[in-house]
Amino acid sequence: MHKRKLGNTGLEVSAIGLGCMGLSFGYGPAVEQQAGIALIRRAFELGVTFFDTAEAYGPGANEELLGAAVQPFRDQVVIATKFGFVDGVPTKGVDSRPETIRAVADASLKRLKTDHIDLFYQHRVDPDVPMEEVAGTVKRLIEEGKVRHFGLSEAGEQSIRRAHAVHPVAALQSEYSLWWREPEHKVFPTLDELGIGFVPFSPLGKGFLTGAIDKDTSFDSSDFRNVVPRFSEENRKANAGLVEVLGSIADGKGATRAQIAIAWLLAQKPSIAPIPGTTKISRLEENLGAAAISLSADDLTAIEAALAQITIVGERYPAHLQQRVDK
Numbered sequence: 001m002h003k004r005k006l007g008n009t010g011l012e013v014s015a016i017g018l019g020c021m022g023l024s025f026g027y028g029p030a031v032e033q034q035a036g037i038a039l040i041r042r043a044f045e046l047g048v049t050f051f052d053t054a055e056a057y058g059p060g061a062n063e064e065l066l067g068a069a070v071q072p073f074r075d076q077v078v079i080a081t082k083f084g085f086v087d088g089v090p091t092k093g094v095d096s097r098p099e100t101i102r103a104v105a106d107a108s109l110k111r112l113k114t115d116h117i118d119l120f121y122q123h124r125v126d127p128d129v130p131m132e133e134v135a136g137t138v139k140r141l142i143e144e145g146k147v148r149h150f151g152l153s154e155a156g157e158q159s160i161r162r163a164h165a166v167h168p169v170a171a172l173q174s175e176y177s178l179w180w181r182e183p184e185h186k187v188f189p190t191l192d193e194l195g196i197g198f199v200p201f202s203p204l205g206k207g208f209l210t211g212a213i214d215k216d217t218s219f220d221s222s223d224f225r226n227v228v229p230r231f232s233e234e235n236r237k238a239n240a241g242l243v244e245v246l247g248s249i250a251d252g253k254g255a256t257r258a259q260i261a262i263a264w265l266l267a268q269k270p271s272i273a274p275i276p277g278t279t280k281i282s283r284l285e286e287n288l289g290a291a292a293i294s295l296s297a298d299d300l301t302a303i304e305a306a307l308a309q310i311t312i313v314g315e316r317y318p319a320h321l322q323q324r325v326d327k
């Protein structure tokens with residue numbers, strides 16, 4: 001697996017990382033501890049050195065799992081985690097007060113069984129705490145050696161600029177995939193201007209782009225996709241055309257849809273490192289295979305032309321969470 005530099009702050013990661021969230025949170029019951037550890041260790045064996053977690057995933061449970069899994073090779077990997085929700089619970093609202101950030105950092109370090117967090121993201125912008133205070137707090141954590149790099153998630157241009165003016169932002173993590181391309185015009189110009197890396201989350205469209213989900217799929221009662229408008233039965237049916245188009249592109253390249261979705265992201269810019277998530281080792285291996293697929297300019301043009309024929313329907317967040325996305 002080749003490596004990539006995320007932004008100008010010297011952070012180097014495997015081109016494809018592992019999103020660990022689904023092992024503990026969001027998409028149904030958590031996996032057994034040993035199975036989660038085995039999957040994370042298999043990712044490392046296959047060259048993954050970039051692992052994504054958050055206080056909110058569990059809360060705490062996913063950091064504990066990751067911390068246990070990477071113990072034998074902790075110094076060879078980049079651990080990214082996130083702060084910024086009340087008690088680490090997204091439904092309770094945001095909290096990026098300096099004292100909260102510091103407390104979360106200490107608690108995350110303990111759960112991760114490490115003495116430093118490689119990349120510490122603000123999970124969502126907190127409208128009640130000036131970004132300068134947030135960035136200043138993370139800057140001090142960096143000076144103290146508890147954190148190495150500063151990141152933001154789903155932040156808009158003004159927040160990115162304000163943060164970066166206080167301390168260089170290494171990476172922005174926001175949703176980006178073949179069916180959600182807003183970052184291209186909303187933040188990419190700013191990231192390129194300031195030298196900030198980009199980490200696309202939900203790169204497989206929360207599973208939809210792989211073709212494994214259709215209108216008849218039923219999700220576990222604790223699965224977040226039950227409340228996502230884009231995943232209503234009606235919208236899954238309406239968006240099936242995208243899965244079909246991806247299938248023919250994948251066939252043409254001798255690849256799978258998941259691999260094309262990831263390879264397409266890798267082709268968008270040099271400073272990008274997607275973090276697909278899975279609970280299954282076979283899918284992990286499939287997804288990492290995307291690093292070996294290179295899409296030519298002609299391939300990318302053909303994908304663009306095919307996508308232009310398709311209209312995606314359904315919001316990517318329910319209304320109460322949509323308000324959290326920074327303008």
Ligand SMILES: NC(=O)c1ccc[n+]([C@@H]2O[C@H](COP(=O)([O-])OP(=O)(O)OC[C@H]3O[C@@H](n4cnc5c(N)ncnc54)[C@H](OP(=O)(O)O)[C@@H]3O)[C@@H](O)[C@H]2O)c1
Nearest residue numbers: 019020021201202203204205206207210258276277278279
């Ligand atoms: N910053 C944020 O606010 C934020 C928000 C969401 C996610 N994230 C991060 O981004 C990571 C990835 O995003 P995500 O988990 O939301 O979505 P994703 O990576 O787009 O998709 C994950 C889903 O796809 C399925 N899947 C994975 N590989 C597959 C394959 N090859 N074939 C068929 N199905 C496949 C998984 O199911 P199985 O487990 O059954 O394989 C899972 O349900 C998360 O783990 C988390 O670390 C961050």
